[in-house]
Amino acid sequence: MKIYTYTSKSAETRVASIINRGLGFKKKDYLKVSQILEDVRKNGDNALIKYANQFDSPGLSIKSIRVTSDEIKAAAKKVKKTFMRSLNRAISHIESFHKHQLCNSWINTDRPGAFLGQIVNPVDSAGVYVPGGKGGKTPLVSSVLMGAIPAGIAGVKHIAMATPPTKDGTVNPHLLVAAKKVGIKEIYKLGSAWAIGALAYGTETVPKTDVIVGPGNIYVTLAKKIVSGTVGIDMIAGPSEILIIADNTTNPEFTAADLLSQAEHDTMASAMLVTNSQETAKAVNIAVEEQLKYLDRKDIAEKSLDSFGAIIVMPDLTSCIELANRIAPEHLELHIDNPFEYIGKIRNAGAIFVGDYTPEPVGDYIAGPNHVLPTAGAARFASALSVDNFVKKTSLIHYSKEAFKREAKDIIRLAEIEGLDAHANSIKIRLKI
């Protein structure tokens, strides 16, 4: 990796290229995805099966789009007991964390005769998208959990899942078992933009949902962006990223391993070390080169580091944190002495991993917080996927006749200033009686 110093112009250029790497879509892709969505909206199942046959599984029929209970039963026999143990542990931790996110409805009766409130209700139905994972070879089990568990805790009654089938029309058993465990009852063998279209608009076979969540490639992301507003979505996710702030108390081997765990995701992923120590910068860099040699996904990680990796040496820890706030990384690890002293200074980060024994995979799989996190600077304004995504709040307003009369003149005045005569009239007509 290249080591930059904070004063250099090249450091600034690199930071800008990392911040901006995930933004923007090609017009071509936008039009293509729009067309697919329109096709699904108009032609329903026929469109779905056309795309599924063309891109995923040539033999799939409309009748076999939905996973059967026999398939789910068979899947349970194909997975190892150790897997079930780890799965159950992860589910229990994720549930425990997300239960804290539940919000109460409330009322406010500050003013005589005015009864105001906010009612929290779950959405009726949710769709969880789970990517194929190399043609079903690397099932993204954690995506099933992170998408469906907060929906279940919110109280969503109908949770559907869509995931592309393998060429022979099957879904990896680990995904099916995980889906069953977290209460998903409908699973559809659908991928890419047409899966999102089906969940957003509904077809003869796939009921439409109110909220769609889950990661995916550029087509999935664009489709989510386009249907957003017709349904709720979790977020427009870009490629993954980590920023590690380390001082000279860090173990360079740990820091290097964590940078690589991010870089292996994809060639657009970004891994950055920001440090106040030139020695740490060098030691981590050596460890990265060494560990890289032995990785299965060496090529991906190497390309990611070349394109969007960086080691930046800053004058002190405060300026390290300020740089992190500017970048607003998805994952922020603190490999520093007394890390809790700095938490209060961090304004923009998806998730903060504190200390030497909290590498990012702890959060990806088992700690409990959601691993669906804002990327590409969106942590400036967005949050992890949560129970919030699966509820909506309805305002409640009730005025007594007395409260109404007390405030009627003000309402009329404000309505008239805005030129909304009929608004004023709906007040005046009630004053006559």
Added chain:
Amino acid sequence: MKIYTYTSKSAETRVASIINRGLGFKKKDYLKVSQILEDVRKNGDNALIKYANQFDSPGLSIKSIRVTSDEIKAAAKKVKKTFMRSLNRAISHIESFHKHQLCNSWINTDRPGAFLGQIVNPVDSAGVYVPGGKGGKTPLVSSVLMGAIPAGIAGVKHIAMATPPTKDGTVNPHLLVAAKKVGIKEIYKLGSAWAIGALAYGTETVPKTDVIVGPGNIYVTLAKKIVSGTVGIDMIAGPSEILIIADNTTNPEFTAADLLSQAEHDTMASAMLVTNSQETAKAVNIAVEEQLKYLDRKDIAEKSLDSFGAIIVMPDLTSCIELANRIAPEHLELHIDNPFEYIGKIRNAGAIFVGDYTPEPVGDYIAGPNHVLPTAGAARFASALSVDNFVKKTSLIHYSKEAFKREAKDIIRLAEIEGLDAHANSIKIRLKI
């Protein structure tokens, strides 16, 4: 208005046309708005002034884009004392309601050695868009309050406002006074898509913001949709709508006035009465025709009622509510006996106005809840603008060495199933020590 009965096919067609009226954008508009945004992103102030001169105010210069403190001082002298009284009352109520929406950060220490939490922070900056209001003649004061107050309560330090200037380059004094009262320090004379572009990307004069909220026409809405993800936005808003459920205890004059107060908004607005009483249907219809005659915005209201108005007679109140749940109206008024008995059955509505003395303008101006509400069925999954839109939540994860060791094997197992070797490695390397 036309009276439909629930069994008729025409009722179903009308409901569908109301639900779907706000959806979809023209490709032409999408491309036009994309181009404007790109222009602003690349050319900054120069693009802004080009569009501002062309469409709003020919004499505006880059230097005069920002409203000066002298302009704000002068505005204070131009508004009436009675306006200030009503404004202050509205602000106090809106603040009081939104303060209840503040969420605490929390921690969870259920498992030994695992310190987990969720930190709530305000975004650094927010942009509030306020439409021109007939070339400045009908200043939308309430839009200023509803956009900026929740941001202020969230703790946002920098709140900017953008609103199109009149032809002579001024902004209505009521807007300036309201903006000052709610803590907006920067006001820009910018409208339409270029205003949204400036707030999203920043220019030499306009700093970029993290969240953009506020209503607008199709160009503003499309621009918000496109920049969404680069910044947070409140929602993709369609035309306004009301659904009133009334039984034979209602005062038909009240109900009619409330339908009209919605219909006057614009020709795409929708006003629906859903009732279990044929007599009420008729009486309200007569009152609508009568009141319509005397409205300033008669033409708009008439067209809206013709296109998207409906009176639907249902067999009973339960089916009235089920229809409302399907439509998920922005505003739902209950003009029925014992209305609170039915609140628990309502799943989908932006805001519920309960009883004869709570017409929708009460909520628009003074009650306290936000009047920026989900439209076109989005109340199925979305909520009113709130303090939530101006905060983000950061997950906090800290594992002790002991907690790490306890769960390490599970993490390795799940990472390996997903084919993420370097993820597993970041755990393994810490077990060696």
